Amino acid sequence: MTNEATSGTSIETKDSILGTSTGGVSPFRNFVPYTPGSDEEYMNPDQVAHFRHILNEWRRELMEQVDRTVNQLQDEASNFPDELDRATREEELGIELRTRDRERRLIRKINETLDRIDRNDYGYCDTCGVEIGLRRLEARPTATQCVDCKSLDELREKQLRG
Numbered sequence: 001m002t003n004e005a006t007s008g009t010s011i012e013t014k015d016s017i018l019g020t021s022t023g024g025v026s027p028f029r030n031f032v033p034y035t036p037g038s039d040e041e042y043m044n045p046d047q048v049a050h051f052r053h054i055l056n057e058w059r060r061e062l063m064e065q066v067d068r069t070v071n072q073l074q075d076e077a078s079n080f081p082d083e084l085d086r087a088t089r090e091e092e093l094g095i096e097l098r099t100r101d102r103e104r105r106l107i108r109k110i111n112e113t114l115d116r117i118d119r120n121d122y123g124y125c126d127t128c129g130v131e132i133g134l135r136r137l138e139a140r141p142t143a144t145q146c147v148d149c150k151s152l153d154e155l156r157e158k159q160l161r162g
Contacts, residue, residue: 034134042131043123052117054141059110062103069100106142113142125149 034050073093080086116122123132127149136143145153 031138033138036134042134043120047134048117048122051122051137051141052114054138055110055114055117058141059107059114062107062110065103066100066107069096109142127153 031054034047036047040047080089113122123137124130125132125146126144128146130146132143132146136147143150
């Protein structure tokens with residue numbers, strides 16, 4: 001739920017930060033939200049396992065898409081006699097490759113997040129150190145900032161751009 005096409009940067013809306021948007025499609029198809037107990041400690045082993053599972057499944061899905069694209073490129077003969085067909089196919093390939101490049105960067109970010117989990121540094125804001133929150137992490141498992149700090153960063157970025 002970012003606006004990367006218009007600005008070249010990642011700008012999240014408050015709904016996407018909180019995970020309350022009703023219109024977007026979650027990258028998690030079989031996602032079951034975590035329900036914490038009333039006196040459950042934040043980022044306990046069950047919660048960490050929950051997020052590790054989400055991140056591993058997300059990475060697996062992305063890797064499958066990359067493999068499908070590679071196989072498709074290897075199997076497909078793109079020798080079209082018609083110039084318009086060839087131009088259309090080249091444009092489709094360009095879009096597909098840009099998508100895979102974004103996914104490659106996302107896979108790297110997922111791997112960095114899994115490293116944070118291994119270092120017991122997951123779930124806390126990089127800027128102020130407070131808990132990011134389970135719902136925000138379920139909406140964006142690679143989040144490194146709480147809602148307030150992310151909102152402030154977006155405001156600063158918006159002011160700097162004009």
